[in-house]
Amino acid sequence: MAGFLPKAIVSVVVFAYGLFNVALYGLIAIKRGLYFKKPTEKQTLELKIARDRMWNLSKDYSGLSHHFITLTNGFKFHLVSNVKPGSPAALNADKPLVIFIHGWPDSSGIWRYVAGSPDLQESANVVAIDLPGFGGSGRLEKYSATRVLEHLTELILTLRMKYGVDSDSESRKKRTIIVAHDWGCVLSMRLASEAPALADRWILSNGPLTKMVESNIRRLLTSAKKMLNTALNSPLSSRTPILQAFRTISPILRQLSLSGYIFAMQLPLPLVRYFLTGGNSALMTSIHFNSHGKQKPTPQEMADCMSSTMGPSLAESKTQTADGESYPTGVQYDRDFSKILDMASYYRHGAASGRWQKSLETITGLHSIAGEKVLRRTSSGTGVFDEGVPGALKASSTIVWGQKDIALDPHLCLDGMANYLVKDSQVVMLPQSGHFTPVEKESRAALEAATKWAIEGEKGDVQVALQVSFPEAHVVVRR
Numbered sequence: 001m002a003g004f005l006p007k008a009i010v011s012v013v014v015f016a017y018g019l020f021n022v023a024l025y026g027l028i029a030i031k032r033g034l035y036f037k038k039p040t041e042k043q044t045l046e047l048k049i050a051r052d053r054m055w056n057l058s059k060d061y062s063g064l065s066h067h068f069i070t071l072t073n074g075f076k077f078h079l080v081s082n083v084k085p086g087s088p089a090a091l092n093a094d095k096p097l098v099i100f101i102h103g104w105p106d107s108s109g110i111w112r113y114v115a116g117s118p119d120l121q122e123s124a125n126v127v128a129i130d131l132p133g134f135g136g137s138g139r140l141e142k143y144s145a146t147r148v149l150e151h152l153t154e155l156i157l158t159l160r161m162k163y164g165v166d167s168d169s170e171s172r173k174k175r176t177i178i179v180a181h182d183w184g185c186v187l188s189m190r191l192a193s194e195a196p197a198l199a200d201r202w203i204l205s206n207g208p209l210t211k212m213v214e215s216n217i218r219r220l221l222t223s224a225k226k227m228l229n230t231a232l233n234s235p236l237s238s239r240t241p242i243l244q245a246f247r248t249i250s251p252i253l254r255q256l257s258l259s260g261y262i263f264a265m266q267l268p269l270p271l272v273r274y275f276l277t278g279g280n281s282a283l284m285t286s287i288h289f290n291s292h293g294k295q296k297p298t299p300q301e302m303a304d305c306m307s308s309t310m311g312p313s314l315a316e317s318k319t320q321t322a323d324g325e326s327y328p329t330g331v332q333y334d335r336d337f338s339k340i341l342d343m344a345s346y347y348r349h350g351a352a353s354g355r356w357q358k359s360l361e362t363i364t365g366l367h368s369i370a371g372e373k374v375l376r377r378t379s380s381g382t383g384v385f386d387e388g389v390p391g392a393l394k395a396s397s398t399i400v401w402g403q404k405d406i407a408l409d410p411h412l413c414l415d416g417m418a419n420y421l422v423k424d425s426q427v428v429m430l431p432q433s434g435h436f437t438p439v440e441k442e443s444r445a446a447l448e449a450a451t452k453w454a455i456e457g458e459k460g461d462v463q464v465a466l467q468v469s470f471p472e473a474h475v476v477v478r479r
């Protein structure tokens with residue numbers, strides 16, 4: 001009973017704040033004139049063309065062809081690549097493997113510029129995947145940390161085999177680089193922490209390191225509490241400590257107001273669907289309209305963005321790859337935003353911070369690619385010290401951060417990052433860039449430059465490499 005009351009209160013507050021945000025976002029959409037705006041005939045046509053361009057399996061998209069990887073449990077991942085997985089070209093080429101992982105509310109389509117770069121395609125085997133429940137991949141019943149990370153890990157292990165990184169007799173024959181954004185970044189940070197052998201370099205953009213954010217929140221709350229205690233002990237001079245306490249927790253309050261949409265996604269599913277797609281998909285329209293930074297997207301760019309969120313339509317669901325493969329069944333392709341509730345479930349089922357219970361297959365698979373370095377680390381085993389702080393990334397990482405991200409408070413998301421990085425890691429700041437780094441013109445060039453630097457064996461300083469395409473890019477943390 002003791003634990004019941006606070007939990008009920010929390011639920012009520014979450015529910016109320018969620019509802020408040022549905023109303024708030026609705027009002028904003030009405031004010032912006034988006035809510036009642038039906039798409040014009042031209043927009044509808046533009047979207048249809050964009051979806052055919054992006055999802056028609058019989059055509060290449062941005063120089064990348066469509067493929068599927070089916071896991072041992074039958075789950076089907078959709079991906080695009082410049083080389084067919086498992087082909088002699090993929091197995092034999094002496095080129096690094098680069099895997100791009102998208103965020104929310106996107107799909108492999110968000111990498112149309114970076115993974116679409118002819119320069120990268122020339123120098124690497126490039127793969128952009130759709131996470132479970134997004135784009136053209138299959139759906140999961142539950143998007144818990146264990147389900148999502150198990151599927152993702154098996155996919156990456158399979159890709160490493162099919163692109164000649166590992167074979168039955170030998171592992172790590174080529175470099176593997178993972179480039180990830182937003183939710184893809186959240187999940188990749190978990191992998192870099194809990195399964196670091198999966199890649200040699202992690203390029204991670206504008207997604208929170210959940211364990212660090214939690215720890216930052218706890219730290220700020222503790223010091224605010226101390227200040228309030230001081231105020232209580234000397235009521236006469238209490239004004240300053242109360243103000244200080246308030247200032248201390250202001251990043252938390254700011255992040256809470258920025259995260260209103262997360263609360264809205266905890267509501268009952270019909271309300272969630274309404275929140276995400278109602279008012280002529282006002283929310284998605286407004287997210288994508290603002291995803292290009294200072295530039296206003298052209299109608300075609302808008303259509304590409306919406307297509308990336310929506311995935312294949314009924315028309316594309318009937319297409320086939322050159323190998324005769326098609327999109328997974330069990331999706332209502334005739335419905336607009338057919339996977340929107342799957343996408344929302346990442347926020348509902350604890351994929352970011354829940355415990356990942358690794359299966360025996362995963363442990364064995366990770367062990368087989370770990371190499372000496374990682375094995376020694378685990379076997380020297382003095383425990384806590386070796387493991388670092390909870391959530392610390394255990395592989396070389398380059399965090400590329402659009403500084404003007406309005407969705408993520410920089411104090412909560414970056415303060416203390418140095419303690420979470422290993423040797424040969426950096427945080428690179430991109431001033432003037434916003435959240436959607438793979439889309440904005442300047443930041444996508446920076447991401448491409450970082451990827452190129454990793455592909456070419458990390459010669460020279462990453463800041464110098466990035467400044468060629470983004471002169472103001474600068475390293476703020478270096479390990």
Ligand SMILES: *[C@@H]1O[C@H](CO)[C@@H](O)[C@H](O)[C@H]1NC(C)=O
Pocket residue numbers: 052056057058059315316318319
């Ligand atoms: C997919 O693309 C092919 C090749 O361009 C085209 O012939 C076909 O009509 C397209 N399929 C659909 C359903 O649009």
